[in-house]
Amino acid sequence: MASLDIAALLLTTEADVRYITGFITRFWESPTRPWFVIVPATGVPIAVIPSIGKALMKTTWISDIRSWRAPNYEDDGVTLLAQTLCETVPKGARIAVPGGGGTQLRMPLQDWQRLQAAAAGRVFVGDGDLMAAQRMVKSEAEISRIAKACGVADRAFARVPEIASAGTSLRDVFRRFQMLCLDEGADWVPYLAGGAGPGGVRDVISPATDSPLQTGDVLMLDTGLVRDGYFCDFDRNFSIGPPSPATMSAHARLIEATQAAFDVAKAGCTAADLFRVMDDIVTDGPDGSDAGRLGHGLGLQLTEPPSLIAQDHTVLQAGMVLTLEPGIDLGDGRILVHEENIVIREDCAEWLSTPAGPEMMVLPA
């Protein structure tokens, strides 16, 4: 913050607020109320939050908690926030707000304009990706939580034969798979996507339909479940009955690409390096895939910086947790995607998910 000449950070999103305070609740699902945390360059963080969150915030390490009764249509915390900022930040000084790629300002636009007027004399600037950079390198405590989340998904994926075979509707598979995740220890399951289709899937972000699984289908399940506040994010592909040689070969190529990226991953290489290693194996032409990237960071959120794309020259550091997520285009609008989770160490990478082998798991036809 000193090197960026920032007197305070203003945070508004679930992940940023939780990163600083430890405040964890699913109440962010309600869009009604804004929540604010100020991190001054010197001194302790200040929470400026709706009164409904006071009791829970008091259980964290945050000692300075100011609250108002929200929703308040005339002034939904703006005056209280502006007063607190003016108390904390001298006139002419800069207040940084995360504003780069992948960020959002979680407060109404009209209140954002009011705030800038009410905190007159203070300058609001972007944070130069300071929070993103800070959050990108995980502590051992964070890594251990992500590893536990991965273990839950590992066990749930191993039990998919209990819930899916030819004839099961995709909707039932999705529902039952979330139950398996919970049964194996997930606290909640914020993300499950996937699909099923002959030899591959049409896209990887669809919700389930009522269509039944058919012999020859590939079933892909991609889950981001949360355990102790941290995400895993990886997928598995299953073949309903024995896979065709083309499907087997495509899946083996995805595993090869994942392994190749794992083998080069260590502190000092870049996000783009990992992209190139995988892209060389899975892409025939120059176009790459519509997914736009072949992996990303994860932790407090399902997806975090960096992105494994050619443009991302982030130098990997020990403690970064990444997904490796190569996809392969099978033609006819069908794709296969594979995903694992790893942590970067000084001289190597370590698997956090238990890596899948080249042979696709087979479910009863």
Added chain:
Amino acid sequence: MASLDIAALLLTTEADVRYITGFITRFWESPTRPWFVIVPATGVPIAVIPSIGKALMKTTWISDIRSWRAPNYEDDGVTLLAQTLCETVPKGARIAVPGGGGTQLRMPLQDWQRLQAAAAGRVFVGDGDLMAAQRMVKSEAEISRIAKACGVADRAFARVPEIASAGTSLRDVFRRFQMLCLDEGADWVPYLAGGAGPGGVRDVISPATDSPLQTGDVLMLDTGLVRDGYFCDFDRNFSIGPPSPATMSAHARLIEATQAAFDVAKAGCTAADLFRVMDDIVTDGPDGSDAGRLGHGLGLQLTEPPSLIAQDHTVLQAGMVLTLEPGIDLGDGRILVHEENIVIREDCAEWLSTPAGPEMMVLPA
């Protein structure tokens, strides 16, 4: 839009985009990519989205889909969006962006600034709560989906005795309750909060701890589950062993308040009217509760306008779906909260959740 002199609406959030397009995916859990829909005053809506969403958007009624490969660090859709806006909106005309209470702009701040520069000559203004007003009145198809979600939660709450008794950890209760919701037909469970404590709970937004339920505890479970893209949002209170007379009386008062609001609810009364009816019954002093409101709208989101607060003079219309959510302060920092879901009709209200009786359900001590 004509009366507000708006040439186009620019939408960025999951719920607004889904309301217009029907595009449903849990992929919004990833904060990396922005998504845009333009609704021109004349002509069809235009989706400006990352290419990863193209295949799924093509399955909706939207015919004009423009995409870019995201993430792109140099230009994450801003130029494409600005071009599309300039094509659609003449110079000098106004583009409305939802900016009132409860809204957020789901795109990076720096891109928002770039967009305003790139769409030069067009004027960005707030939408005067146009989207909120539009979404507040549900169609019969929407009401039927919310009713189905309520039915799922009704059945899950009825099965709580299968999973909770003295000695069960709250964490296990939360996990197993989500499994019950899925088993009864939820597509996913974006929200579960609650708590347990002697005679009442400390707050209603906490995640679960490992503490075991104890005889004399009240267990509160409040779930927002999704079925076919629509939320229910209501809670139930359970007593571990027989409740004390004070707890019984407090719970009965909550039911009385809920029933009183239900009895007056119909088209033509206001959100504030429902607040007053409940507040008169549950609040002794002038202060009301820290929750800040005694109910709210719901539908595509867990919480939507209006808010049942004294300030909200929204005139209720047939088709509005609301929660009635009175809370009662028991002293010592303990509270009890009860919640049901209703739909407003011309001359009355209808229950969407099956209303609880005054006697609290009892779980084995």
